[in-house]
Each structure stands twice: as structure tokens, then as C-alpha cells.
Amino acid sequence: EEAVLRAVTFTPAQAYYAKSFQSFADQVNEKGKGVVRIEVIGGPEVVPPLKLGEAQMNGVADIFNLPAGLYLNLVPEGEVFAGSNHTPMENRANGGFDMVNEVFKEKGNAVLLAHVDGGAPFHIFLTKEPKLDAEGNPDLTGLKIRTAPLYRSFVESLGAVNVVQSPSDVYTSLERGVVDGTGYTVLGFRDFNWDKFTKYRIDPGFFQTDVLISMNKDSWDKLSPEAQAILEEVAISYEKESYEAVKSATEAEDKALRDGGMEIIELKGAAREKYLDDAYTVTWERLKSRDDTHYDALREKFFTEGTN
Amino acid sequence: MAWLEWFLMLMVPLLVAMALGLPVAFAFIAVNVIGAAALLGFGVGVGQLVSNMTAGVTTYALAPVPLFLLMGSLFFHSGLARRVLDAVDMMIGRVPARLSYVTVATGTLFAALSGSSLANTGMLGTLMVPEMRRRGYKNHMALGPILGSGGLAVIIPPSALAVLLGSLAQIDIGALLLAGLVPGVILAVLYAGVIYVQSRIDPSAAPYYVPEDVPLARRIVVVLREVAPMSIIVAAVVGTILTGTATPTEAAALGTLAVLILAIAYRALSWDSIRKSLDDTTRVTGMTFLLITASSTYSQLLAFSGASSGLVRWATGFDVGALGILLLMLLVLLVLGMLMDQVSMMLITLPVFLPLAMTYGFDPIWFGLLMLLMLEVSFTTPPFGLLLFVMQGVAPPGTSLGTIARAATPYIGCVFLLIALLIAFPQVSEVFR
Amino acid sequence: MAMLFRAAASASRIFFFAGMGLIAAIFVIVVYDVTMRNAGFTPPYWGVNTVEYALFWIAMLTIPDLVRTRGHVSVEVVLAALAPAARARLSSAVSIFAALLCFFMTWRAGLAFTGAWMSGNYEVRAFDMPEWIIYLPMPISFFLAGLMFLRFPLTGESYHAGPAESSGGL
Ligand code: NA
Ligand code: NA
Numbered sequence: 033e034e035a036v037l038r039a040v041t042f043t044p045a046q047a048y049y050a051k052s053f054q055s056f057a058d059q060v061n062e063k064g065k066g067v068v069r070i071e072v073i074g075g076p077e078v079v080p081p082l083k084l085g086e087a088q089m090n091g092v093a094d095i096f097n098l099p100a101g102l103y104l105n106l107v108p109e110g111e112v113f114a115g116s117n118h119t120p121m122e123n124r125a126n127g128g129f130d131m132v133n134e135v136f137k138e139k140g141n142a143v144l145l146a147h148v149d150g151g152a153p154f155h156i157f158l159t160k161e162p163k164l165d166a167e168g169n170p171d172l173t174g175l176k177i178r179t180a181p182l183y184r185s186f187v188e189s190l191g192a193v194n195v196v197q198s199p200s201d202v203y204t205s206l207e208r209g210v211v212d213g214t215g216y217t218v219l220g221f222r223d224f225n226w227d228k229f230t231k232y233r234i235d236p237g238f239f240q241t242d243v244l245i246s247m248n249k250d251s252w253d254k255l256s257p258e259a260q261a262i263l264e265e266v267a268i269s270y271e272k273e274s275y276e277a278v279k280s281a282t283e284a285e286d287k288a289l290r291d292g293g294m295e296i297i298e299l300k301g302a303a304r305e306k307y308l309d310d311a312y313t314v315t316w317e318r319l320k321s322r323d324d325t326h327y328d329a330l331r332e333k334f335f336t337e338g339t340n
Numbered sequence: 341m342a343w344l345e346w347f348l349m350l351m352v353p354l355l356v357a358m359a360l361g362l363p364v365a366f367a368f369i370a371v372n373v374i375g376a377a378a379l380l381g382f383g384v385g386v387g388q389l390v391s392n393m394t395a396g397v398t399t400y401a402l403a404p405v406p407l408f409l410l411m412g413s414l415f416f417h418s419g420l421a422r423r424v425l426d427a428v429d430m431m432i433g434r435v436p437a438r439l440s441y442v443t444v445a446t447g448t449l450f451a452a453l454s455g456s457s458l459a460n461t462g463m464l465g466t467l468m469v470p471e472m473r474r475r476g477y478k479n480h481m482a483l484g485p486i487l488g489s490g491g492l493a494v495i496i497p498p499s500a501l502a503v504l505l506g507s508l509a510q511i512d513i514g515a516l517l518l519a520g521l522v523p524g525v526i527l528a529v530l531y532a533g534v535i536y537v538q539s540r541i542d543p544s545a546a547p548y549y550v551p552e553d554v555p556l557a558r559r560i561v562v563v564l565r566e567v568a569p570m571s572i573i574v575a576a577v578v579g580t581i582l583t584g585t586a587t588p589t590e591a592a593a594l595g596t597l598a599v600l601i602l603a604i605a606y607r608a609l610s611w612d613s614i615r616k617s618l619d620d621t622t623r624v625t626g627m628t629f630l631l632i633t634a635s636s637t638y639s640q641l642l643a644f645s646g647a648s649s650g651l652v653r654w655a656t657g658f659d660v661g662a663l664g665i666l667l668l669m670l671l672v673l674l675v676l677g678m679l680m681d682q683v684s685m686m687l688i689t690l691p692v693f694l695p696l697a698m699t700y701g702f703d704p705i706w707f708g709l710l711m712l713l714m715l716e717v718s719f720t721t722p723p724f725g726l727l728l729f730v731m732q733g734v735a736p737p738g739t740s741l742g743t744i745a746r747a748a749t750p751y752i753g754c755v756f757l758l759i760a761l762l763i764a765f766p767q768v769s770e771v772f773r
Numbered sequence: 774m775a776m777l778f779r780a781a782a783s784a785s786r787i788f789f790f791a792g793m794g795l796i797a798a799i800f801v802i803v804v805y806d807v808t809m810r811n812a813g814f815t816p817p818y819w820g821v822n823t824v825e826y827a828l829f830w831i832a833m834l835t836i837p838d839l840v841r842t843r844g845h846v847s848v849e850v851v852l853a854a855l856a857p858a859a860r861a862r863l864s865s866a867v868s869i870f871a872a873l874l875c876f877f878m879t880w881r882a883g884l885a886f887t888g889a890w891m892s893g894n895y896e897v898r899a900f901d902m903p904e905w906i907i908y909l910p911m912p913i914s915f916f917l918a919g920l921m922f923l924r925f926p927l928t929g930e931s932y933h934a935g936p937a938e939s940s941g942g943l
Contacts, residue, residue, distance in 0.1 A: 077643045080395040090384045361852045363845035390885045398825040593803035618793045626835025
């Protein structure tokens with residue numbers, strides 16, 4: 033009998049990530065005909081995003097399109113996906129993915145299938161031109177920047193005040209000057225029309241999107257080996273496919289932003305090294321302070337020093 | 341289970357529990373428990389339900405609700421409202437149905453200075469009814485204008501209800517607040533028209549009298565001293581949103597601050613009025629926020645079960661067109677408004693209406709404004725009309741709910757007229773965009 | 774029994790005062806925040822999220838006193854249509870049901886609270902907020918609210934007998 037997996041996404045159906053998840057689901061449904069089928073129930077209107085990690089743990093649905101950064105409270109090790117300077121495929125090949133998967137099973141009652149839509153770094157977008165000090169380091173003192181928990185500490189370390197808001201509030205906040213900027217990926221930035229107000233972007237980007245496709249462990253264990261094999265097979269190929277898709281979509285969006293008059297503040301040389309070092313240090317240190325059990329082993333797999 | 345079964349399973353017990361008199365918030369909670377257990381299993385479902393409840397009101401967008409309420413309460417309890425009324429009373433000269441016009445003019449000013457129609461109506465009723473009775477005004481000339489202009493507070497910013505709607509429907513709150521300004525004033529003009537017609541039809545309903553003659557110089561002094569400073573409050577709320585200096589939340593706090601400063605300047609502030617204002621505000625905020633806490637999880641269950649999307653698919657399957665769907669939604673609001681309070685109405689309808697509005701490409705602010713107008717109507721439609729109850733509390737003993745409701749009818753007609761106008765000329769809602 | 778109800782009523786009152794305090798605090802925080810920002814200073818990073826959590830606390834803290842003073846809105850169409858005796862019976866039944874529901878929520882919210890306490894779980898917004906602090910008022914408030922509901926039938930009163938203005942609104 034065909035197993036039906038009920039899925040919940042962290043974005044509304046019309047957003048990029050939900051659409052990407054839908055194509056993953058379509059591929060599974062195609063390959064898994066008669067064996068396993070994914071049925072998307074909905075997005076944030078079904079489970080509030082901050083409650084998704086708990087919902088996955090409890091088995092509220094079976095399969096989730098959910099960034100690790102949304103449930104660091106349950107699995108602090110989720111930080112490694114964003115904090116990695118490898119591609120998702122490299123982390124899978126070197127065994128890092130399997131290693132962190134064991135932690136997710138234990139702490140989040142979750143089985144990770146794939147790190148999808150990877151490779152898109154976060155940038156800081158600003159309504160005002162950022163100051164650079166004598167060495168070319170950005171100084172965001174006095175600016176209020178909308179951040180996600182993922183890069184909150186890093187933005188704070190640049191001197192900015194971080195404001196946590198849901199993406200739906202950001203437009204008004206930028207318009208009214210409640211925040212002076214926001215962190216986000218190049219991909220999807222224009223969907224919110226934020227580019228109307230933010231005319232500056234700091235490059236390079238840092239971290240990468242940490243969207244995972246994962247399952248409640250009990251739902252996974254209940255599946256037939258055949259169904260599990262199909263899911264794993266599609267997950268591995270979709271991890272790569274979505275990585276390539278994100279890469280080319282990001283290039284197209286980057287061009288559109290530049291054509292729209294966005295000014296890129298490109299950090300160079302030592303300032304660039306320091307910026308990236310600080311970004312990655314902050315996130316890895318946070319993981320270490322929350323739980324250092326697997327810190328060294330994970331860092332070795334997910335991060336290569338001096339390749340920024 | 342099919343979507344219809346889930347829809348009925350979640351909707352019928354809710355309506356039954358509410359009809360039997362279980363307080364609305366608790367009716368939501370009861371159905372949530374049953375629904376979560378049925379959908380997800382008892383342990384998991386109820387556990388997730390309790391967890392999700394903490395997410396319902398923990399959003400900054402809802403912070404203006406208590407602040408707008410506090411602002412309105414302070415405005416009334418400090419006696420600033422009384423000063424505005426006295427000044428308006430002095431301004432309006434020798435016209436038939438004079439006190440009815442005074443009521444609408446004062447009510448419109450109150451609406452721009454307070455975010456709560458309940459407080460406005462209570463205040464207008466307390467201040468105006470005794471005087472109108474003394475002058476021999478009939479019920480429809482006395483109670484009608486109070487009910488009509490009391491409800492203006494919902495449309496003219498500041499408005500706690502608009503904030504709530506904007507937040508629940510994810511409509512830009514600042515824009516929604518500003519969008520109500522022009523239609524609110526149009527409505528006030530329509531109300532004046534109703535009074536004019538009614539006083540021509542039956543002059544004895546509002547007996548003519550010659551008001552005390554006030555010299556022009558004195559009138560100017562009174563306006564400068566009593567009314568002009570109130571523009572600080574308008575500037576603090578509408579002005580700061582319009583110019584982009586403040587978010588709605590901050591505008592609400594600044595408005596409250598402006599009222600406090602004015603009350604101090606007029607030596608009208610006392611600890612007692614502060615305590616009373618906080619007390620009123622906390623009551624209404626607590627009641628409203630528990631409702632949202634309970635019903636936001638209800639919406640999640642509706643969505644999770646597939647009932648929301650199923651209903652939308654079903655409703656859009658009929659070929660009634662955009663206007664047909666819109667009128668249908670307004671009709672649903674009219675009927676619900678007879679039975680329940682405004683917050684419950686929004687909470688029940690939004691999960692279904694929003695996807696529909698999106699499907700038909702309605703402008704969210706325009707649609708929000710239409711909903712807001714229907715919410716205003718529901719204040720005065722029997723059997724459950726909060727403003728009717730408030731009126732009954734301040735009207736002469738023995739005034740029946742029916743009498744009060746009849747007095748409000750022409751004013752409801754004005755709102756319908758305005759809705760028709762907004763449908764025909766949507767640009768009326770776009771003046772401040 | 775009467776003493777228990779009196780104590781619960783006093784506790785409800787205190788909770789309500791705490792809610793009043795939180796509303797005053799929200800006013801102060803937002804004014805402070807907007808003033809700091811427009812004066813060119815850095816507003817406190819915890820402002821927005823603290824207000825957000827306060828909103829939930831207000832919703833919880835006011836539950837019992839609003840039951841006591843009949844402040845939660847209800848639809849009384851059916852009740853109003855009934856004969857006095859039937860009306861009183863239905864009103865009592867509704868109160869008892871509401872009380873049981875509140876005790877049920879006390880139990881479940883209590884589980885959530887102890888779970889959060891034991892696990893040391895936190896919510897990640899602008900700062901890490903221990904989850905048990907979020908849950909804390911929930912079980913206590915529902916317990917008091919249950920007692921307040923129960924008090925109506927046990928003292929021969931009705932939740933629905935209040936004056937119309939007692940049901941608040943906007
Ligand atoms: Na108003
Ligand atoms: Na009504």
C-alpha cells in the first residue's frame with residue numbers, strides 16, 4: 033500500500049522555498065508511485081514557523097521543509113549547515129551529513145534527508161551607505177538591522193542593533209525607518225519589494241541557506257525500506273539539482289538588483305577576510321557555548337579554514 | 341476525512357458552544373482541544389496546541405491595540421473629551437436639530453482622538469442624552485446620531501480595530517489606518533444629511549430652541565484654547581504615520597503621551613483617572629487577546645485539516661464573479677455581526693476570506709476598509725450589538741433595545757451607501773497612499 | 774470552600790493588576806524606544822521582543838479576573854430566549870463546562886511548563902527566552918479562571934447575569 037507523507041513548509045506556497053519543496057515532492061511522487069507519496073498540507077498558516085521544530089519532534093506532520101536555524105533551541109548543532117563553507121554535496125561525501133544526522137535523530141527526533149537550496153549566502157542590505165573605517169572594515173554602529181536568529185550575533189558584532197521581525201513586517205519597517213537594513217539572500221529579495229528602500233549591499237555574503245528536508249523519525253521508521261530508498265535517492269539528486277538552481281537564480285537576481293541601481297559595497301583584502309572570519313567565528317562559537325559535545329568533529333567536517 | 345467533514349466538525353461545535361453562551365474564547369479553546377486530538381492524536385495534538393497558543397499574540401504588530409485603547413480612555417477619564425464637546429456646542433449656532441449636529445461633530449472629533457467606539461459612544465451618550473431629553477428630542481434624533489458617530493471611531497484613525505484587522509489579515513497597518521480618514525469624514529457628512537432630512541420630515545422630533553448667544557471673540561478664544569491644542573494628538577498619531585516618523589505602534593504610544601501631556605497642561609490628570617484608564621484598557625485588551633490566542637490556533641486547525649483550502653476551492657467554483665463573491669462576504673459579515681462581537685467575526689471569517697480576496701485580486705487595503713465598515717455596522721445590529729447595549733446603559737430607563745436599534749437604522753444605511761461608493765470608486769480609499 | 778474562592782478571587786485581582794502594570798510598561802518601553810531612536814541613540818535590543826512576550830502575559834494574567842467580572846464576551850441569544858428557570862440551568866451548565874475546560878488547560882499547560890523547565894528549552898528571537906517563563910502564567914491563570922467559573926453555580930449566581938457593559942469590546 034502507498035504510504036502518504038503529510039508535509040509542512042516554512043514559507044507560504046507561493047514562495048521560492050515552498051515551490052522548490054513542491055518540485056522535490058513531485059519527483060518523489062513520480063518515482064514512488066504506489067510506494068510513497070508526499071502531500072503538502074500547507075505553510076505558516078498551519079504551524080507558526082517558530083513552532084515547527086517542536087511539530088517535527090512530535091510528529092504533527094511526517095515530512096518538513098524546515099531550516100535548521102528555526103529550531104536551534106532543540107538542535108543547536110543545526111548551526112553547522114549555515115556555518116559551513118562547503119557545498120551540501122561535499123558535506124555529504126565527507127560523511128559530515130551522516131554525522132550531524134545522528135545528532136538530529138537524538139535531539140530533534142528528526143531524520144534529515146537533504147540540505148536543499150544550498151549555496152545561497154546571506155548579505156546585509158542597507159538603506160544608508162555603511163561607514164568603512166580606515167582599514168576598510170564596515171562599521172554598523174547605530175544602525176538597526178533586521179536579522180534572523182541565524183546571523184544575529186554576527187550583525188551584533190559589527191556594532192548594529194538587531195531587530196527580529198517576520199519577513200512580512202520588514203517592508204513597513206524599512207519604509208518607515210524602523211530598521212535601516214535587513215539580512216537576506218540575494219535570491220528572493222525582490223519578492224518582498226525591499227529593494228525599493230535598500231540601496232546598498234555589503235559583499236561578500238556569508239554563511240549559506242540552511243533549508244533542510246527532514247522527517248519525523250517515527251514516520252521514517254514506519255516506512256518500508258523501498259519507500260526509504262526512493263526518498264533517499266530523490267533527496268540526494270535534489271540536493272544537487274536545487275543547489276545548481278539556486279546558483280543560477282542567484283546570479284540572475286544579482287544582475288536584476290544591480291540593474292535596479294543597488295550599490296555593492298565590496299569589502300577587499302584583509303577587511304574581507306576579517307568580515308568572513310568574524311561571521312563564521314560567531315556562529316561556531318555560539319554552537320560551542322550551547323553544546324560542545326560534537327563541536328570538534330563537526331567543525332572538521334563542515335568547515336575548512338582559510339578558504340574564504 | 342474530506343474537507344467538508346472537517347469543516348463541519350470544527351465549525352458546528354464552535355457555533356453550538358457559542359450559541360449556548362459559552363464565552364467565545366472558551367468555545368474556541370474547547371473546539372481546539374477536540375479538533376487537535378482528532379487531527380493529531382490526543383497527546384501530540386493538545387501538546388502542540390498549547391505550544392502554538394503562545395505564538396498567537398506575541399507579535400509587535402498587536403502592541404498598538406492596548407496603546408490606542410489607553411489613549412482613548414485617558415482622553416475621556418481626564419475630562420479632555422468634555423472640553424471638546426463644550427467647545428463644539430458653543431460653535432454650532434441656531435439650526436433646527438442643533439444638538440444632533442453637535443453630536444455628530446463632536447463624535448467625529450472624538451473619533452480622531454480616540455481608538456475605541458465603545459468609549460466614544462458611552463461618552464457621547466452620557467454627555468448628550470440628558471440635554472437632548474431636556475430639550476424634548478425624540479429617540480431617533482437623540483440616540484441615532486450618538487450610535488452613528490460613536491462607530492466612526494472604528495474608521496477614522498486611531499482605531500484599535502483597524503490595527504487588529506491589519507495584523508490578523510497581514511495588511512499594512514499604517515496604510516489601513518490612513519485609508520479610513522477620507523471615508524470616515526464622508527460618513528460624518530452623510531450622517532449630517534440624515535439629520536437634515538429627518539428634521540425636515542418631522543421638525544417636532546427635535547424642537548427648535550435658541551441657544552445662548554456667544555460673541556464671536558469668545559468663540560475664537562474657546563476654539564483656540566479648547567480644540568486647537570487637540571491637534572497635537574492628531575499630529576502624534578496620524579501625522580507621524582503619514583510622514584513616516586513612526587510605526588503604528590510608536591504612533592499609538594506617542595498619541596497616548598500627547599493625551600497625557602495635554603491632560604497635565606489642562607490640570608485635568610489625576611491618579612484616579614490614570615488608574616481607571618489602565619483598568620478599562622486591561623479589561624478590553626485581555627479579553628481581545630485571549631480571543632486571538634484561542635482562535636489563531638483554531639485557524640491553524642482549519643488549515644491543517646484542509647477545510648480552509650477546500651472551502652475556498654468550493655466557493656470559487658461557483659461562477660458569481662468578483663463582485664458576487666464580495667457581496668457574499670459582506671452578507672456573511674452582516675449576519676455574523678448580528679450574533680457576535682467584532683473580534684470573533686474577524687477571526688472566524690479571515691481564514692476563509694483572505695485566500696478568496698487574494699484569488700480575486702482584491703486590493704488588500706480597500707478590502708480591509710470594507711470589512712472594517714461592516715464591523716462598524718455590526719456594532720448596532722441586534723440582537724448582539726455592543727453599542728446598543730452601551731446605549732441602553734445610558735439611555736432613559738425603559739428604552740427598549742428595539743427602539744435603540746431603530747434609531748440606528750438610517751445610520752447603517754449611510755454605511756451601506758459608503759460601501760457602495762467605495763466599490764464604485766475604489767480611489768476614495770487611496771487618498772493617502 | 775468560600776475561603777478558597779475568596780483567596781482565588783484576590784489572586785485573580787492581583788494578576789489583573791499585574792496585567793495593568795504590563796500595559797503601562799509597554800507604553801513606557803515603546804516611548805523610550807522611539808525617543809532613543811529619534812534622538813540618535815541605540816534603542817534597547819530587547820524592546821520589541823519584550824513587548825511581544827508581555828502581550829501574551831497580559832492575555833493570560835487577565836483571564837481569571839475577567840471571568841470573575843463577566844468580562845469575556847459571550848453570545849446570549851439562546852439564553853435570552855429561555856424561561857428564567859431554564860436560563861439559570863443552562864447558565865450553570867455552561868459555567869461548569871467552562872470550569873472543567875479551564876482545569877484541563879491547567880493540566881496541559883502545566884505539562885508544557887514542567888517540560889520547558891526540565892529541558893531548559895528556550896525560544897530564539899532577539900534574545901534567548903527560556904520557554905518556562907513564557908508558559909509560567911498559563912497554568913496558574915487557567916486554574917484560577919476555573920475556580921472563578923465554578924463560583925457562579927456554587928453561589929447561585931450566573932456568569933451571564935451581568936450588566937451588558939461588563940462585556941468589553943473595541
Ligand atoms: Na478613531
Ligand atoms: Na451586531
